[in-house]
Amino acid sequence: MSDFRIAADIVAADNDRRAAALDADYRALGEKLARGGVDIGAITDKVSEFFVAVPSWGVGTGGTRFARFPGQGEPRHIFDKLDDCGVIQQLTRATPTVSLHIPWDKADPKELKAKAETLGLGFDAMNSNTFSDGADQAHSYKFGSLSHVDAATRAQAVEHNIECIELGAALGSKALTVWVGDGSNFPGQTNFTKSFERYLAAMAEIYKALPEDWRLFSEHKMYEPAFYSTVVQDWGTNFLIAQTLGPKAQCLVDLGHHAPNTNIEMIVARLIQFGKLGGFHFNDSKYGDDDLDAGSIEPYRLFLVFNELVDAEYRGVTGFHPAHMIDQSHNVTDPIESLISSANEIRRAYAQALLVDRAALAGYQDGNDALMATETLKRAYRTDVEPILAEARRRAGGAIDPVATYRVSGYRAKVSAERPAVKGGSGGIV
Amino acid sequence: MSDFRIAADIVAADNDRRAAALDADYRALGEKLARGGVDIGAITDKVSEFFVAVPSWGVGTGGTRFARFPGQGEPRHIFDKLDDCGVIQQLTRATPTVSLHIPWDKADPKELKAKAETLGLGFDAMNSNTFSDGADQAHSYKFGSLSHVDAATRAQAVEHNIECIELGAALGSKALTVWVGDGSNFPGQTNFTKSFERYLAAMAEIYKALPEDWRLFSEHKMYEPAFYSTVVQDWGTNFLIAQTLGPKAQCLVDLGHHAPNTNIEMIVARLIQFGKLGGFHFNDSKYGDDDLDAGSIEPYRLFLVFNELVDAEYRGVTGFHPAHMIDQSHNVTDPIESLISSANEIRRAYAQALLVDRAALAGYQDGNDALMATETLKRAYRTDVEPILAEARRRAGGAIDPVATYRVSGYRAKVSAERPAVKGGSGGIV
Amino acid sequence: MSDFRIAADIVAADNDRRAAALDADYRALGEKLARGGVDIGAITDKVSEFFVAVPSWGVGTGGTRFARFPGQGEPRHIFDKLDDCGVIQQLTRATPTVSLHIPWDKADPKELKAKAETLGLGFDAMNSNTFSDGADQAHSYKFGSLSHVDAATRAQAVEHNIECIELGAALGSKALTVWVGDGSNFPGQTNFTKSFERYLAAMAEIYKALPEDWRLFSEHKMYEPAFYSTVVQDWGTNFLIAQTLGPKAQCLVDLGHHAPNTNIEMIVARLIQFGKLGGFHFNDSKYGDDDLDAGSIEPYRLFLVFNELVDAEYRGVTGFHPAHMIDQSHNVTDPIESLISSANEIRRAYAQALLVDRAALAGYQDGNDALMATETLKRAYRTDVEPILAEARRRAGGAIDPVATYRVSGYRAKVSAERPAVKGGSGGIV
Amino acid sequence: MSDFRIAADIVAADNDRRAAALDADYRALGEKLARGGVDIGAITDKVSEFFVAVPSWGVGTGGTRFARFPGQGEPRHIFDKLDDCGVIQQLTRATPTVSLHIPWDKADPKELKAKAETLGLGFDAMNSNTFSDGADQAHSYKFGSLSHVDAATRAQAVEHNIECIELGAALGSKALTVWVGDGSNFPGQTNFTKSFERYLAAMAEIYKALPEDWRLFSEHKMYEPAFYSTVVQDWGTNFLIAQTLGPKAQCLVDLGHHAPNTNIEMIVARLIQFGKLGGFHFNDSKYGDDDLDAGSIEPYRLFLVFNELVDAEYRGVTGFHPAHMIDQSHNVTDPIESLISSANEIRRAYAQALLVDRAALAGYQDGNDALMATETLKRAYRTDVEPILAEARRRAGGAIDPVATYRVSGYRAKVSAERPAVKGGSGGIV
Secondary structure (H helix, E strand, O other), rough: OOOOOOHHHHHHHHHHHHHHHOOOHHHHHHHHHHHHOOOOOHHHHHOOOOEEEEEEHHHHOOOOOOEOOOOOOOOOHHHHHHHHHHHHHHHHHOOOOOOOOOOOOOOOOOHHHHHHHHHOOOOEEOOOOOOOOOOOOOOOOOOOOOOOHHHHHHHHHHHHHHHHHHHHHHHHOOEEEEEEOOEOOOOOOOOOOHHHHHHHHHEEEEEHOOOOOOOOEEEEEOOOOOOOOOOOOOOOHHHHHHHOOOOOOEEEEEEEOOOOOOOOOHHHHHHOOOEEEEEEEEEEEEOOOOOOOOOOOOOHHHHHHHHOOOOHHHOOOOOOEEOOOOOOOOOOOOOOHHHHHHHHHHHHHEEEEEEEHHHHHHHHOOOOOHHHHHHHHHHHHHHOOOHHHHHHHHHHHOOOOOHHHHHHHHHHHHHHHHHOOOOOOOOOOO | OOOOOHHHHHHHHHHHHHHHHHHHHHHHHHHHHHHOOHHHHHHHHHHHHOOOOOHHHHHHHOOOOEEEEEOOOOOHHHHHHHHHHHHHHHHHHHOOOEEEEOOOOOOHHHHHHHHHHHHEEOOOOOOOOOOOOOOOOOOOOOOOOOOOOOOOOHHHHHHHHHHHHHHHHHHHHOOOEOOOOOOEEEOOOOOHHHHHHHHHHHHHHHHOOOOOOOOOEEOOOOOOOOOEEEEOOHHHHHHHHHHHHOEEEEEEEEEEOOOOOOHEEEEEHHHHHHHOOEEEEOEOOOOOOOOOHHHHHOHHHHHHHHHHHHHHHHHHHOOOOOOOEEEEEEEEEEOHHHHHHHHHHHHHHHHHHHOOOOHHHHHHHHHOOOHHHHHHHHHHOOOHHHHHHHHHHHHHHOOOHHHHHHHHHOHHHHHHHHHOOOOOOEOOOO | OOOOOOOOOHHOOOOOOOHHHHHHHHHHHHHHHHHHOHHHHHHHHHOOOOOEEEEEEHHHEEEOOOOOOOOOOOOOOHHHHHHHHHHHHHHOOOOEEEEEEEOOOOHHHHHHHHHHHOOOOOOEEOOOOOOOOOOOOOOOOOOOOOOOOOHHHHHHHHHHHHHHHHHHHHOOOOOEEEEOOOOOOOOOOHHHHHHHHHHHHHHHHHHHHOOOEEEEEEEEOOOOOOOEEEEEOOOOHHHHHHHHOOOEEEEEEEEEOOOOOOOHHHHHHHHHOOOOOEEEEEOOOOOOOOHHHHHOOOOHHHHHHHHHHHHHHHOOOOOOEEEEEEEOOOOOOOOHHHHHHHHHHHHHHHHHHOOOHEEEHHHHHHHHOOHHHOOOOOOHOOOHHHHHHHHHHOOOOOOHHHHHHHHHHHHHHHHHHHOOOOOEOOOOOO | OOOOOOOHHHHHHHHHHHHHHHHHHHHHHHHHHHHHOOOOHHHHHHOOOOOOOEEHHHHHHOOOOOOEEOOOOOOOOOHHHHHHHHHHHHHOOOEEEOOOOOOOOOHHHHHHHHHHHHHHOOOOOEEEOOOOOOOOOOOOOHHHOOOOOOHHHHHHHHHHHHHHHHHHHHOOOOOOEOOOOOEEEOOOOOOHHHHHHHHHHHHHHHOOOOOOOOOOEEEEOOOOOOOOOOOOOOOHHHHHHHHHOOOOOOEEEEEOOOOOOOOOOOOOHHHHHHHOOOEEEEEEOOOOOOOOOOOOOOHHHHHHHHHHHHHHHHHHOOOOEEEEEEEEOOOOOHHHHHHHHHHHHHHHHHHHHHOOHHHHHHHHHHHOOOOHHHHHHHHOOOOOOHHHHHHHHHHHOOOOOHHHHHHHOOHHHHHHHHOOOOOEOOOOOO
């Protein structure tokens, strides 16, 4: 296996060029925050300890049902993917773990652990796949998986999820994320109640196979690939699942899986209140499950989600430790650059949320002073916290401007020399 | 008090003119259904026993924030409204009960009962109002009611709801519907968690005041009058309320209170499955809470909702007895005509759902035969069941064509002579 | 080439079994319509002359970005596809033409014409593809085609469209449909104005290559595959294109390409009024471009679209001759069955629209009698016109119940014996 | 008439307290921008010359169809409203003009001009009202105004618009904004084509009455108060209007009048490209026409709109001079505070858009470097430009922190002493 890591001196050299400007900006911001009674050092420390997992499937170029247009140096397998994830972590210091997707990332756990350790990486939640058929699969998921009318198909899907747990346990993962596309395209195609009963029974079997210290995340989604109904269609159904299964079961919130106009931050608040927020799949969207880069379309919405998370920390909610994961499809950018940028955007929203004056906010809320309450959020949000993010990266050994450093490093060209070119796929599906 | 009831001979005369055509259509439909093994008489009987409550506020002309354009003979008070409701019931025989809205309909319960009995009417669920301020109200609901930050305001709202229960108990009602507009217009204006805690605590007090055989319906709504967040924003939150309060608490589903593209029939199925479907506010909508006439925009959606209700009956779900109520705003029609028509549309959807061949449907579902499953629904849906509806009305003493009979009767002109004209309101609100 | 046509005696035998019931239903409906002054024979004649084109890509099983689950006997190439289209036409007599998609359906035009003639088929609008990359393509469409920043890429896309015209001319087609996925996934990725200028210039070159009696249809779509902006995003932009290009350019309306809650029938009316309605891609949708079977989700919406078309006929709009085409993705059904069913649904909406009493409707509209106006539409809509559709099919030599006859015929099993099985595709794209 | 202007020394005193912090922040930002080659002084100058009109109806507390909860010191008439507008301008120096709404603001033009001059105010576009009925109105707008089936009603609406032009001409206004709520609540209620023909004919009469140097703005809106169809429902129809009428007719874009998920900035670009962007009604929305404060829900969207405006300036588009107007409903805040804050948010988006490095952006666009293109926008957007906005206000004689100064001034209490309290309205409309 080649080692494609970016040489430390490349990072150092690029940082050197940017150090003076960062110092000036960090100092100016520090003085401004100090005037408001905020210690920039404390914020920087908190940001340094905030991490988000990278999805293994995110480092390859994504696509739509119409086509996929691969880039150069596409990763061939999980070991290539881990190399790419290693670079993201090296430059951002915000992404020390990787989320695997089985069966695509199936490999000898010892080799996986060894490779990850070389790169300074660990493993986050495992992801099963029962939304497409594998080459040698006995039962097709065309008409569903965990909710399928056929018991053998459901058993196969349960078995696959248990296999994911076992591999994850060998890797040090502590959670399984279950997303199924089960649903229907026609009114009447499925019986809503019976489908959900079958889903719950199958999930109960998976739940039984969970190690003591694991969590089970169920993920809801309004539609796609099913276009009339989806078994786990919204957070209401997702909550019923987590409640029915037990304390280790919690809900995963993907920011792009909601109906138009939905107030997502409110769903986050409700799940926190009832002890069922498991974590996030971060991304952004304008229309549906667009899987765009986090914060690229509605950055204020991302901030408002983090405002709830920081508020829960502030209130000391017991048992509150949501998993932070990215889930994006990078169709027109270098996936490594998008993941670097997205990890930064997520930290940015966190840093801005940390700047909210929560005592003042509570006062305005209690006084029904809507204008000053919202202005309190806006003041935090419009603070340009980039110096804090850059400083946190620099202190941890990362890059001040990680995308720029990545480009300077020539990483993509280097891996392209080793990884064969892939032809564009004509989806053939319209 | 005048008696404006339509003379029986007017109904009889209009029915006579239509009897031959109805006989022919009923016979032809009966023969066609018999070929499929369905007894038209049994369906007609079931339809005859299906009722939906009329909202007292529905017989006056509605409006928007921009304007209200009253019609002729607007009801002046609850007794005028009961007269109008009496006519609807007289002609449709589908609406034997009225839902009151307090404080607008507040009156001596004895007088209310007496008037209703004269008209052959009873009382359905009571509706409280804490979304606008009364003239002599101590605390304003500008910033909320049951979830208000101020304890005295919450207490006032609780008190009002208890008063509604008491009046309802005197009238023979068995349920209280609580809809609040509480929410916020700005991010940060309210704390989602604290607001909901306050709401739940206030509702618990109302719950305690419920008579043994009453139910408490909470109603969710995505937005309006609050435009950023709403305390009871969706069925997920609504379920949490009903579960937290106890067995007498159930969820009310208004067909226009959901996010765009929402699969409402699936929400209905989930609430049935978890024992929390309290009932409906029927209407139709294209954009938001448009409060249009039931079945006027998406009649197939109304059918799909009834498909779930009839399926629950068919499966013999225990404790299943949802309340059927209309909640509409009639801005451009004679409200009596819209309510007659809507009651018929709701019965139509019920009749069509009764025609679904459920054994065949289950077979197609078990065989993943999506095309024939959906065709099974469509076959029932496209049956023109108007002869069944008309026959059910005729047999019960109503009108074969109730809107036509209503027009012939001259009712609107008669009440207009007694009820003074109302000038159009310039909302002044843009 | 095999001949898989269904034997005439199979159709005849199945029709025989159903003749008596159809006769009875047709007679009963005829009597009912006659009472309202409508001649069922005239309606049946009009329905018999209404046709809709089948898309060549529709006879193969479709999929999503997550997976594709092929069925048995998937067509291997355009000649297999034509066989399948032939069966649809044989049984429905509603689909005498096929719409080709290039490059997938590229073949010797003489062979195509000969095969089509054997099957009694002709060719409707040609469809170009510049949303995915072909194997031997010089310039990638990853970042656009007709609006690409690079002139050579645009020229290649123009050239491809001209090639489609040339092939179509040889086949007797009279129109080219251009849909491009060009757009962006990030704010700032493209300059809206420059992109549209490039698109217009490229389309002008294609327009110049049109034969005298051809039309050019541009198709708008809100989003997908681009998730932030799309060059031809709505009917407003589509109208600007058609107006800029000239009289042979018109707009194509796909029922699934609009924003949530859009009033599509109104867009149809506007395009008719301004002489720019080119035609339709019929399908149905609940969320986005779901490409579900026509009339399967909102049948009343389909009726309302046809209400506009029949109204334009009724008013004698000059130059009004929209193209009727289906564009669907059949993921969970036998595509042949879905296309048979969809062609029937489209004819159903047409037949129902023909039943609207337009003189009465105009009277209600002029009198602001909203209730009776909408009831006039509803009366036509709720007429079960299946006997008319079946009779039209029977008279033209088709099947009374075409899906049933298709199943009896064993067509799918027969082609499956010849066409090799295809393995399910794991999209690999999340 | 009282003079409620805020004493200059109050402003000066509050500015003094904030001067040192502003100086420091302005200096630090200037240094940072200078590093990127941007002159903060030039940006400050441009911001100082950017103005937005205040709507007269915005200084009163708004409401919904459910209720209206007035605040203290509600303005009684246009002269009170002008006082309030004067304060907004005095503190922000961003709102030197007022947009009047007739008939509410009808008064002797000489008195209006005199009062405005005292306050340093001028008059922006006139707004007509044909969506509600006045007390002494001959023909009701219940079923429409400019598109009404009745010629006399249309003539009355035309006459009213001409009266608005005449009053505006006397006041120095240069534009008329026409928004009508005409539409329908039921399929079939109106004929789409005939309605639009009547609308166009009526607008043509208004157009003829325009003075030479005036513009006519038509405003589209998806829905409300009509809930099935609206005559001017989207920008496509709006464009057809402007094109049909002539060069003085242009389209007005209200940010809350679009379908869910619509890319509004793209519509802005299209209207600029085709010479038909008349101007804006700024506000923000999450669900429908929520009329929330500009920038309060999706501030990045507001920035992206301004990105198009600044880009048009940058490209030197001929005849480009859109009108900037606010149109909001302030239901839970002091309207003066919301308008101060909104004017600032609008200037903020303009200032951020000015910071976009357009040469770099064009380079990234030409190179299909989506990541850096969007990052170029984001860099400008995340700059905290508050010091520029504050400095622009200070230099022009306004307040560094205008909301704070307003609160210190005691203005609301002073006017409340003179203006009688208004009772909360129970809408009575559900």
